[in-house]
Amino acid sequence: MLRGHKIMKIAVGTRLQEFTQPESMGVVTDTLFVNCYWPKLDRPTRIFARGSSGIKVMGTTPRNVWFPDDIEFLDYYPDALYPAELAVRVAFPGNRSGLVNLSSSESQVWWDAYNEAVKGLHSKATIITTRRDCNFLRHREEVSCRMVTLANDSVDGDTILRKGTQVTKTEYDEYIAELTPHECVCLVGGKLDETDLRANKAFLHVSTQLPLI
């Protein structure tokens, strides 16, 4: 089912967390992203620069990533993931603890092993659809604030913090309000005001699902 796709580049397990700003990925063309670590975004964000095209995504859910119009979300066979992972470990032995930032050659081994495993699956093997519409607004709620006093000289950015300096440490809980596809399109297109939207949405705690009081 995945054959026939024109794939020029494959990125497997690639860390993309640093690309949090609009168009920070630059122009990307003809690339398949498989189980990549997408940036943590507080709102739907167009991280691919205009002119990007031919992007396909498979596996791990890209949350709040706004893709070019020709984006394709590929179905995949979950039972082919483990053989693909094992193939990389066998081909590139060592003390690797996990599969992150695979090189292009490692990614190709992963992809070839995945396709080979798919051939061996029976007709009833489960197919999973990569989720395309996971968009939301994130809200941070302060839960505690404390002061710490430096016992030693330290560095805070470009500032030297001398012993005795007080530093404020604030803890936050994160809350999520899901957006409908229509809200998302309007928000990214500038037809909806984010402040108004935030005021009218119900937020749930990111992990416990408790509503924001």
Place this chain on the structure above:
Amino acid sequence: MATLYVSTGGANTNSGCTDVAAGHASIISGSAATNVGTVVTLDGSPDLSGLITSGATQSSINLSGATNANKKIFWISAFDDTANTVTVDTAPTGTLGAWKIGGQWTVPASTGMSTIDAATTFRAGDTIIFNDSPVSASQDFFTARADGTGTAGPITIKGKTGVRPVITVTSVDQCFEPGNFDLWRFENLEFAQTGASGTVIMGGDTATAHTYYNIKISDGGGAGINIQTSHSRVLMSEISGVGGDGILLNNNASFGLFYGNYIHDVGGDGIDGSANGMHSTLINNIIDSATGRGIYLGGSYTSATNFITINGNTVYGCGDSGLEIADTDAMMTLTNNIFSQNGNAAGRYNVEWTAGTAQIISLHGWNVFYHSGGGGGANLLNLTVNAQVASSEFTTDPEFTNAAGGDFSISSTSPAKAAGFPGTFLGGSTGYLDIGAVQRQESSGGGGIAGYGYTA
């Protein structure tokens, strides 16, 4: 105890009692009596000699089509291998001729096991084996309805040997909802949840002693595992790709054991003990590139008995502190760990401790704390290297082989090599253990092989 096989190649009309898709013996006779002790006859002359008729290991059969409320697994109380009959504990009341033994079972589409009767009939000691990945569910996949026990064992959900089936939930619901039931064990499975929020594996308010062994969590909106009570264990598992913490120690989480895990690329802290985590033990974990802290302990530790052990871990590249201790009463032993290049913004530190307490109520020694100074962060706050054990701690580069690629083995010139405790024990200068989670596996001259003090 029963073992139930689940496969997409199976059929819901099979019982799932054997790992063979084709149906085995069918029940061809037996009254529709409602009395306990109904005798049912099996065709195909099955070998019944291994059946156990009482105690914790009591054998069982699943009668597909039987309609006893919430009970399709029947415990065998007696058998006759010559007559090919078994006596079951409760009489089946289903349609005669429809009951079958053998074959694989399947999970109906879009439900998960929370809505299936079998999920309500598991009992302590039962094992459910997934041969392959079931279809995704749009609600909680597993919902516990019974406890495991110390006598009969846990209720075990596992993937078949040699494969790693993926349990997928396509909403904000959980892959496992334990309710208030204890002693469930998950093994050799991968869990993915595609929601905007929500924990992948939830902890129940009073559910204790769950074990997660050799599992992988690869996707989730909220935390990977939310532990809320005591005595749960996460062993040799991988957690990544979640929007919240890798492991969240919430509410009354305590006495947890977290051993040999690779927690990386999570949107929150690697292990978050901001709410609790008392008496927990963290050994040989690698925590890599968490957006938040590597390990955060900020719970209300109000007693001197709240001891925490952090030994042999490698914590690298987290956005906030590699280790942050926010409570003045937190007592711990911090040994044999590498904290490297954590805290990459202003006001963040590789290791941050509450003022004055590190050297007062906790033990730290044989650690590597390294921060190159880049990114605006700094190395240590309120912790003095070698304050308690002279010359046992270092602030130089541990020299990982390929940290960006997940390889945290150290070089032959690393300060962490052969510098861990114990060495020659109690004050000796020659160590056999490398500091950190990964050993160099050298046959001599330092670099432990497979455990404390062992050399080839």
